[in-house]
Amino acid sequence: MPKILISDSTLRDGSHAVGHQLNSHQVAVYAAAAEAAGIPIVEVGHGNGLGASSLQLGESLISDNEMLISARKHLTNSKLGILIIPGFATINKDLSRAIEAGVDVVRVASHCTEADITERHITYARQKGKEVYGVLMMSHMAPKEMLVDEALKMELYGAEGVILMDSAGAYLPSDVTEKVSALVNKLRIPIGFHAHNNLGMAVANSIAAVEAGATILDGTVRGFGAGAGNAQLEVLVAVLEKMGYSTGIDLYKILDAADIAEKEMIKVIPSIKSESIVSGLSGVFSGFLKPVNRIAQKYGVDPRDIFFELGRRQVVAGQEDLIIEVAQELSHRRDIK
Amino acid sequence: MNHILKSVRKDCDEVTASSIPLLYKLKGECIFITGGTGFMGTWLVEMVTFLNDVYSFNTRLILLSDRANNFSAKASHLAMRKDVELVERDVRNLIEIPEVVTYIIHAAANPDNRMHASDPLKTMDVISRGTDAVLNAAVRLPVLKKLLNISSGLIYGPQPPDFDSIAEDYRGGSDCGSVTSAYSEAKRFAETLCAAYRSQYKIAIVTARPFAFIGPYQLLDKPWAINNFIRDSLMGGPVRILGDGQTVRCYMYPSDMAFWLLRILIDGTPGLAYNVGSPHGVTLQQLAEKITGNFPIKPRIISRVAGESDLYRSKLVPDVTLAQKSLGLNLTVDIDEAIRRTLLWHRESGIKGI
Numbered sequence: 001m002p003k004i005l006i007s008d009s010t011l012r013d014g015s016h017a018v019g020h021q022l023n024s025h026q027v028a029v030y031a032a033a034a035e036a037a038g039i040p041i042v043e044v045g046h047g048n049g050l051g052a053s054s055l056q057l058g059e060s061l062i063s064d065n066e067m068l069i070s071a072r073k074h075l076t077n078s079k080l081g082i083l084i085i086p087g088f089a090t091i092n093k094d095l096s097r098a099i100e101a102g103v104d105v106v107r108v109a110s111h112c113t114e115a116d117i118t119e120r121h122i123t124y125a126r127q128k129g130k131e132v133y134g135v136l137m138m139s140h141m142a143p144k145e146m147l148v149d150e151a152l153k154m155e156l157y158g159a160e161g162v163i164l165m166d167s168a169g170a171y172l173p174s175d176v177t178e179k180v181s182a183l184v185n186k187l188r189i190p191i192g193f194h195a196h197n198n199l200g201m202a203v204a205n206s207i208a209a210v211e212a213g214a215t216i217l218d219g220t221v222r223g224f225g226a227g228a229g230n231a232q233l234e235v236l237v238a239v240l241e242k243m244g245y246s247t248g249i250d251l252y253k254i255l256d257a258a259d260i261a262e263k264e265m266i267k268v269i270p271s272i273k274s275e276s277i278v279s280g281l282s283g284v285f286s287g288f289l290k291p292v293n294r295i296a297q298k299y300g301v302d303p304r305d306i307f308f309e310l311g312r313r314q315v316v317a318g319q320e321d322l323i324i325e326v327a328q329e330l331s332h333r334r335d336i337k
Numbered sequence: 338m339n340h341i342l343k344s345v346r347k348d349c350d351e352v353t354a355s356s357i358p359l360l361y362k363l364k365g366e367c368i369f370i371t372g373g374t375g376f377m378g379t380w381l382v383e384m385v386t387f388l389n390d391v392y393s394f395n396t397r398l399i400l401l402s403d404r405a406n407n408f409s410a411k412a413s414h415l416a417m418r419k420d421v422e423l424v425e426r427d428v429r430n431l432i433e434i435p436e437v438v439t440y441i442i443h444a445a446a447n448p449d450n451r452m453h454a455s456d457p458l459k460t461m462d463v464i465s466r467g468t469d470a471v472l473n474a475a476v477r478l479p480v481l482k483k484l485l486n487i488s489s490g491l492i493y494g495p496q497p498p499d500f501d502s503i504a505e506d507y508r509g510g511s512d513c514g515s516v517t518s519a520y521s522e523a524k525r526f527a528e529t530l531c532a533a534y535r536s537q538y539k540i541a542i543v544t545a546r547p548f549a550f551i552g553p554y555q556l557l558d559k560p561w562a563i564n565n566f567i568r569d570s571l572m573g574g575p576v577r578i579l580g581d582g583q584t585v586r587c588y589m590y591p592s593d594m595a596f597w598l599l600r601i602l603i604d605g606t607p608g609l610a611y612n613v614g615s616p617h618g619v620t621l622q623q624l625a626e627k628i629t630g631n632f633p634i635k636p637r638i639i640s641r642v643a644g645e646s647d648l649y650r651s652k653l654v655p656d657v658t659l660a661q662k663s664l665g666l667n668l669t670v671d672i673d674e675a676i677r678r679t680l681l682w683h684r685e686s687g688i689k690g691i
Binding site for chain 1: 450451453454455515516517557558560565568569572574575577579651
């Protein structure tokens with residue numbers, strides 16, 4: 001039976017959904033539930049990864065270290081994972097401390113055309129004997145040939161797998177098939193896929209990825225994540241099981257874990273709001289949703305207009321400051337009219 | 338001389354023990370080595386200075402390197418010697434080679450595939466323009482006897498699955514349209530450039546195509562299987578194998594490498610290329626077992642760490658019949674002993690590269 005490696009981003013991507021306000025108790029309770037379900041990798045941290053807590057991106061309620069220590073205590077067979085984006089996370093300040101806190105899996109992410117910036121972080125984590133993956137964010141913004149080149153760099157730096165992120169939830173299954181197939185054909189390391197549900201395609205896209213040869217999938221229980229949420233993990237596990245794939249996850253216990261998460265930390269179950277659809281269509285990172293809404297309200301402009309303008313400008317994660325600029329411009333244009 | 342340096346001397350002694358006369362042609366010569374302070378260069382210097390000290394070869398070395406000034410930190414016992422001269426310069430900017438030079442070993446190139454990925458243009462530039470600069474300077478030398486061009490086993494591209502090993506006459510190649518071929522394609526170009534200079538300027542050029550090595554002076558920060566296995570084992574494990582562990586690689590100990598290169602330099606036939614490496618393939622599973630077997634508490638070995646995939650299965654093993662038959666070259670250090678000595682080196686030198 002083909003085996004799929006599941007990485008659970010609930011305690012990382014889900015952080016976006018609650019303004020990065022997860023507390024130690026919630027982290028501990030969910031980590032214990034994930035461990036019981038046999039989830040292979042449990043990713044923990046600020047929504048934008050290690051070291052990303054800030055005024056503009058959102059300040060975490062508890063520090064990275066507290067989150068990691070809380071999760072670590074409850075993970076024995078499940079591995080503790082982190083996401084790091086070089087620039088937010090530095091090696092000395094963040095990564096080395098996370099490794100000291102007992103991280104097993106390090107995912108080093110960059111915008112899909114900027115894999116060069118991941119070399120030092122990948123090298124460092126490999127030197128520390130950790131399992132290391134490369135992540136190409138906003139992968140819908142680059143053609144498959146460019147994704148192959150960038151993913152190959154990560155492979156050469158020492159990544160043990162490369163994950164394509166559909167950060168904006170912009171893919172249709174045929175896009176996923178095209179891009180994942182290209183990577184599977186050209187790389188020697190496993191390929192993974194991280195879906196977002198802006199267009200209601202997260203589970204379907206994840207399945208398309210697997211059928212194109214991906215062997216790593218990300219998901220979050222109840223789809224708890226940025227914007228419209230992620231591939232709903234318990235659904236994904238059930239579908240994979242039905243299709244004959246093995247995940248090593250206990251179905252009943254992942255269903256229990258999802259119930260526990262809903263009770264303990266998911267104030268509002270992610271749904272596909274109008275702005276999320278616009279985010280998916282415009283190809284703008286789902287994590288922009290909350291700041292866009294906030295800033296749209298402040299400047300009295302339509303958040304959908306902001307999204308389409310951001311999409312036209314091809315903004316990427318980390319360029320959140322542009323939201324204000326765009327809102328000001330739209331507001332200015334409206335005033336002139 | 339400290340213990341680890343003595344062990345390198347012992348390695349040089351061992352590999353040359355019954356073959357010193359085969360190296361007599363180097364006596365009183367002057368060898369110019371580009372990339373002279375790298376892994377390969379450092380071992381060549383260890384070998385030649387050993388010959389000078391123990392067998393009075395009186396061979397002079399001039400090392401060209403863009404990081405020559407760092408050599409004293411890496412190997413001060415070599416950098417401060419009277420028979421070793423350091424020249425700090427980018428090989429691409431080489432104009433002249435001292436007239437006293439009688440042999441050249443052109444080894445300047447960075448084999449780190451991370452650099453090939455991040456800066457493919459520089460990778461290709463250093464190899465293509467660097468080789469051209471060396472050859473251009475070499476043709477003006479009055480007493481040059483031979484030039485050894487260090488190419489790469491990577492020029493063959495992927496080894497066909499039905500091949501046990503790759504011989505020098507294999508005409509494969511890597512995907513020339515891929516950015517990951519920057520190093521191997523540049524090395525192919527450099528070989529052709531050597532052929533052109535040999536044809537037009539009648540200088541004696543021989544080529545070596547090195548494969549994989551493991552031993553002292555090699556840092557453990559490279560993302561290559563054996564380096565990772567050794568580093569992870571030294572840190573207590575676990576050792577992680579990507580894929581099912583059936584990928585086949587081969588490793589030569591660097592004292593053998595240095596001896597082979599000097600022999601090819603002296604007696605290799607101009608115009609020919611010689612594979613340099615171990616002909617004994619080892620699967621990554623076997624390799625991990627061999628490495629971890631050196632520890633009292635054997636580190637755990639985990640395979641298939643990142644999901645099912647047979648894509649890892651590949652093989653890269655040289656056929657070294659040409660070097661064996663025409664130059665009488667053989668391996669004196671097998672893989673088990675190479676691993677044992679490498680571990681000892683890293684333990685005693687504080688696990689460099691971590």
